[in-house]
Amino acid sequence: MKLARPDVFHPRVVLAGCAALPEGDGDDDGLVEALRRRGLHPRWLPWDDPATLDADLVILRAAWDYTERLDEFLAWTRRVRRLLNPAAVVAWNTDKRYLGDLAAAGVPTVPSVFVAPGEGFALPPGTEGGEVVVKPAVGAGSVGALRFTDPAAAAAHAAALQQAGQTVLVQPYDPRVSAGETALVFVGGAASHAFTKGPILPPPGGAPVFDESGTYAEERLAPADPDFELWDVGHAALAAAAAHLGITPGDLLYARVDVLGGPEAPRLLELELVEPSLGWRQLDDATRARRQRVFALAVESALERFGLGPFSHRSP
Ligand SMILES: Nc1ncnc2c1ncn2[C@@H]1O[C@H](COP(=O)(O)OP(=O)(O)O)[C@@H](O)[C@H]1O
Numbered sequence: 156m157k158l159a160r161p162d163v164f165h166p167r168v169v170l171a172g173c174a175a176l177p178e179g180d181g182d183d184d185g186l187v188e189a190l191r192r193r194g195l196h197p198r199w200l201p202w203d204d205p206a207t208l209d210a211d212l213v214i215l216r217a218a219w220d221y222t223e224r225l226d227e228f229l230a231w232t233r234r235v236r237r238l239l240n241p242a243a244v245v246a247w248n249t250d251k252r253y254l255g256d257l258a259a260a261g262v263p264t265v266p267s268v269f270v271a272p273g274e275g276f277a278l279p280p281g282t283e284g285g286e287v288v289v290k291p292a293v294g295a296g297s298v299g300a301l302r303f304t305d306p307a308a309a310a311a312h313a314a315a316l317q318q319a320g321q322t323v324l325v326q327p328y329d330p331r332v333s334a335g336e337t338a339l340v341f342v343g344g345a346a347s348h349a350f351t352k353g354p355i356l357p358p359p360g361g362a363p364v365f366d367e368s369g370t371y372a373e374e375r376l377a378p379a380d381p382d383f384e385l386w387d388v389g390h391a392a393l394a395a396a397a398a399h400l401g402i403t404p405g406d407l408l409y410a411r412v413d414v415l416g417g418p419e420a421p422r423l424l425e426l427e428l429v430e431p432s433l434g435w436r437q438l439d440d441a442t443r444a445r446r447q448r449v450f451a452l453a454v455e456s457a458l459e460r461f462g463l464g465p466f467s468h469r470s471p
């Protein structure tokens with residue numbers, strides 16, 4: 156192992172997991188080594204560990220339990236010294252109502268109707284008699300997401316989520332999910348790699364199978380090399396999000412764009428800027444090492460932007 160140079164400032168970098176998975180689910184394991192090779196020595200901590208407040212930079216990775224503690228989580232994002240992705244990005248992206256902003260900006264998006272607590276249940280136009288997906292606007296890992304053909308059952312699930320204080324999202328069920336959804340991974344605003352995720356929700360009446368931590372439904376992932384039409388949706392989503400937030404796509408350390416459908420009519424299902432699993436395990440060893448090096452370089456650039464570059468705190 157390289158020894159730390161005493162004359163160089165060593166920012167304290169934290170990778171943030173959650174109490175149930177303090178070091179994530181293993182997918183990010185190689186990041187520690189990739190960052191070490193750039194002279195950074197990150198440590199994993201659950202996001203709600205007070206020691207995260209002493210870090211110079213916190214990188215959100217597996218904070219998968221924030222959905223049940225959103226206010227506390229968002230307050231924490233504003234308290235840490237520096238966060239990637241930044242707190243304002245997290246505040247916008249933790250609520251799937253952001254899909255409305257992206258659709259309004261022209262990004263081809265799965266049609267979505269939002270129903271706040273106290274509002275009456277509504278189906279997306281044209282879905283009467285068809286199958287829908289009802290899910291919480293603040294959700295991750297498929298928690299609370301179910302398929303329905305019976306509108307009364309859909310309305311009942313929505314009412315239960317609303318009772319719990321949730322805004323609800325109703326979408327037409329897109330049967331193309333049976334071929335899986337495509338996850339496009341961006342690092343520092345540039346395309347990095349991609350993978351596919353098999354369908355997660357069982358037919359109406361069934362519920363997905365969850366990991367023992369309870370934070371996410373089990374997923375079947377596979378490597379992918381998507382067509383450019385899908386990447387175009389990804390780039391459009393990043394550009395629209397950055398414009399909405401008044402930043403550049405390059406300010407986003409990581410982003411994952413989940414797309415349903417093939418090159419003829421791809422539709423954005425999710426833009427994940429908070430806690431996406433980046434699917435490093437889907438890459439072969441050489442590609443993963445290269446792509447994780449790019450991730451580490453993007454962390455380094457962010458530290459430079461924050462005025463925390465290696466020589467910025469050098470003693471005279
Ligand atoms: N409109 C839809 N059509 C088909 N499948 C869907 C739809 N919405 C969600 N799903 C399925 O449910 C899963 C979870 O929904 P998603 O919107 O990705 O929320 P999250 O991952 O934040 O829980 C998706 O990965 C997909 O398998």
Ligand SMILES: [Mg+2]
Pocket residue numbers: 296297413425
């Ligand atoms: Mg998802």
